[in-house]
Amino acid sequence: NKSEHYSAQVRPPGTSRRIPQTIIIGVRKGGTRALLEMLDIHPNIVVAATEVHFFDWDENYVKGIDWYRSLMPFSYGNQITIEKTPGYFTSPQAPERIHDMNSSIKLLLILRDPTERVISDYTQVYYNRVESHKPVQLFEDIVIKNGALNTKYKAIQRSLYDVHMEKWLKHFSLDQIHIVDGNTLIKDPLPELQKVERFLNLPSRIMSSNFYFNQTKGFYCIRSDGRERCLHESKGRPHPLVNNTVLEQLYSYFKEHNAKFYRMVNHSFDWH
Numbered sequence: 001n002k003s004e005h006y007s008a009q010v011r012p013p014g015t016s017r018r019i020p021q022t023i024i025i026g027v028r029k030g031g032t033r034a035l036l037e038m039l040d041i042h043p044n045i046v047v048a049a050t051e052v053h054f055f056d057w058d059e060n061y062v063k064g065i066d067w068y069r070s071l072m073p074f075s076y077g078n079q080i081t082i083e084k085t086p087g088y089f090t091s092p093q094a095p096e097r098i099h100d101m102n103s104s105i106k107l108l109l110i111l112r113d114p115t116e117r118v119i120s121d122y123t124q125v126y127y128n129r130v131e132s133h134k135p136v137q138l139f140e141d142i143v144i145k146n147g148a149l150n151t152k153y154k155a156i157q158r159s160l161y162d163v164h165m166e167k168w169l170k171h172f173s174l175d176q177i178h179i180v181d182g183n184t185l186i187k188d189p190l191p192e193l194q195k196v197e198r199f200l201n202l203p204s205r206i207m208s209s210n211f212y213f214n215q216t217k218g219f220y221c222i223r224s225d226g227r228e229r230c231l232h233e234s235k236g237r238p239h240p241l242v243n244n245t246v247l248e249q250l251y252s253y254f255k256e257h258n259a260k261f262y263r264m265v266n267h268s269f270d271w272h
């Protein structure tokens, strides 16, 4: 059992901690946890359990590369180490810092419809605030200010994929960045994972038998190493029903940005 094996404190013979050869750079709420957990099914992949925030948080970055490596799981020489920190995608410093570490690294970016991502981002913050007994606001009251779209809202800014992608393409070539369609990963995970296997030059090992649809959760769950598990309850939460006029405003705001993004990456997505 891979997970038990790697969570052990002692170093299994023949293994070491390695700097990631692949990083899931985001986007926040794109489905980054699902992607990481599903890739972890692969025998040639080991994943860092927690979000490391090495390249986006200065207080971690100054600790240096040995600190970063120390947070990685033990791996064999034929295994790829992956960490995911969704904040990297929108971080101004992350592209250059990652490039300084390894200019030929392969990056994974999982994106979903930008409006849906805003609502998911809002929903996460909403639940966090409820849990810590802080006041909450209606989605519409945050997104609309004085009758107009509040484009300063952080969650909207994070969904401007063209703006963020431009910074990455200053440091990396397009063929180093594989974009996973987060909307497809929800509906039908296997084909998206097979594309990632090809991108990482790994043999095809993830199978349809590794997934089963859980009616109660409303999402695919994972079957691997004789265990069945769904993602944490914070993944796949119901979203608030958003006023149609507000939705339309968001769709039209993102339209130009999406078109620009499609041109940038030579690929279209099925977004509003």
Ligand code: A3P
Pocket (backbone or CB within 6 Å): 027, 028, 029, 030, 031, 032, 033, 034, 086, 119, 120, 121, 123, 185, 186, 219, 220, 221, 231, 234, 235, 236, 237
């Ligand atoms: P919602 O909770 O808004 O539905 P991240 O891990 O980057 O925070 O992304 C969370 C999102 O992953 C969830 O957003 C959910 O839609 C998506 N997701 C994709 N596949 C999933 C799965 N199999 N189980 C649960 N959530 C999944």
